[in-house]
Amino acid sequence: MKSGDERHLTPRALAVTRYLLMHGPSTRADLAGELQLSDASLSRVARLLVEQGIVTEHADRGVSTTGATGAAIGRPRQILTAVPGSRHVVGVKLTGDTAYAVLCDLAGTVLATASKALPEPEDGVVPVAGAVRVVRGLVTRLGRPVTRVDGLGVSVGGVVEGRSVVRDGVFLGWRGVDLGALLTQACGLPVVLSNDVVGLAREQLWFGAGRTHATFGVVTVGAGLGYAVVREGQVLEHLIDNGHLLSHSPLDASGPVCRQGHHGCVSAYLDRTDVAARLGRSGSAVSFEQLAQLDPDWFTGAARALGHLIATVAGGLQTERIVLAGEDVATLYADPVTTATLAARLRPGDDPLQVSTEPLGFTDWARGAAVVGIQAVLGAL
Numbered sequence: 001m002k003s004g005d006e007r008h009l010t011p012r013a014l015a016v017t018r019y020l021l022m023h024g025p026s027t028r029a030d031l032a033g034e035l036q037l038s039d040a041s042l043s044r045v046a047r048l049l050v051e052q053g054i055v056t057e058h059a060d061r062g063v064s065t066t067g068a069t070g071a072a073i074g075r076p077r078q079i080l081t082a083v084p085g086s087r088h089v090v091g092v093k094l095t096g097d098t099a100y101a102v103l104c105d106l107a108g109t110v111l112a113t114a115s116k117a118l119p120e121p122e123d124g125v126v127p128v129a130g131a132v133r134v135v136r137g138l139v140t141r142l143g144r145p146v147t148r149v150d151g152l153g154v155s156v157g158g159v160v161e162g163r164s165v166v167r168d169g170v171f172l173g174w175r176g177v178d179l180g181a182l183l184t185q186a187c188g189l190p191v192v193l194s195n196d197v198v199g200l201a202r203e204q205l206w207f208g209a210g211r212t213h214a215t216f217g218v219v220t221v222g223a224g225l226g227y228a229v230v231r232e233g234q235v236l237e238h239l240i241d242n243g244h245l246l247s248h249s250p251l252d253a254s255g256p257v258c259r260q261g262h263h264g265c266v267s268a269y270l271d272r273t274d275v276a277a278r279l280g281r282s283g284s285a286v287s288f289e290q291l292a293q294l295d296p297d298w299f300t301g302a303a304r305a306l307g308h309l310i311a312t313v314a315g316g317l318q319t320e321r322i323v324l325a326g327e328d329v330a331t332l333y334a335d336p337v338t339t340a341t342l343a344a345r346l347r348p349g350d351d352p353l354q355v356s357t358e359p360l361g362f363t364d365w366a367r368g369a370a371v372v373g374i375q376a377v378l379g380a381l
């Protein structure tokens with residue numbers, strides 16, 4: 001997405017909008033204090049945001065100070081509220097065979113969903129022009145009920161450069177594809193591209209863990225493991241190894257073997273593709289619960305592996321806050337073995353880590369992409 005877009009907010013206007021989206025309606029006094037703005041600056045910013053339709057302002061007379069006679073004294077408090085319907089963005093998650101899309105408002109609420117199959121790969125490469133046509137069709141379809149779509153966020157598994165180029169799109173067979181430029185041309189919209197797990201981290205930064213923690217880790221568990229890092233309010237765009245070193249931490253030398261031949265590493269227990277293949281169930285459709293019925297011992301090992309993985313990520317990042325995302329990761333996290341493993345890793349007397357579990361279906365992935373789109377539209381990237 002081009003910088004210098006006339007629709008981007010000024011840094012102060014962005015700070016106010018972001019605060020209202022993250023924390024809900026606020027008084028002028030609270031905003032001025034939290035964001036260290038003078039009354040005059042805040043007045044200018046509020047007027048600008050009201051003009052642009054992003055914020056509404058109203059007087060809160062119900063809680064104004066009352067004097068001894070019960071009569072209101074002083075000016076009523078001015079409350080600012082973000083207007084969710086002031087912007088709309090489409091988010092698309094591309095897998096190896098399907099485009100999953102959502103329409104979101106400014107507050108990241110999903111208003112509609114749609115999906116369409118991508119063209120069949122040719123020599124292991126999904127045809128780019130055909131994929132662009134699929135995304136354009138989804139944007140048109142989802143945008144029908146709203147006055148206009150303000151931007152498009154797209155996420156893929158793999159390495160993304162400059163928020164536009166798919167440098168290494170493992171599942172699509174793409175290398176060096178400037179998908180952002182192609183989609184901007186095809187859809188006539190500002191487009192921002194991101195790695196799919198980075199998209200989830202950006203979504204959590206505004207609408208999840210970031211509300212209370214400036215530093216946190218995101219771990220996705222399912223058909224493969226994924227990681228993202230937020231440090232002091234900044235999302236790390238690139239991991240050096242896509243989390244490979246973490247995924248292959250050794251746990252039990254007599255444990256099952258991963259695809260790379262390690263005995264008892266984290267992946268051998270938690271990568272659902274590895275586990276399913278070992279238990280004679282290929283394909284990503286199989287759930288942890290189904291696998292647990294096939295091999296209860298594996299499930300106990302997986303719960304222990306999850307506890308260790310959470311502790312390792314939290315220790316490396318120096319945060320007590322971890323977001324676990326996965327289709328059925330909540331089942332695994334709820335196992336007493338996970339909790340006991342985590343407790344045993346802590347120093348005696350330390351508070352337990354703060355771990356939340358988030359569902360992670362295709363709509364959730366697409367919503368992550370949409371939130372990156374919202375941040376780009378507002379000029380936050």
Ligand SMILES: [Zn+2]
Pocket residue numbers: 247248258259260261262265266267268
């Ligand atoms: Zn391994």
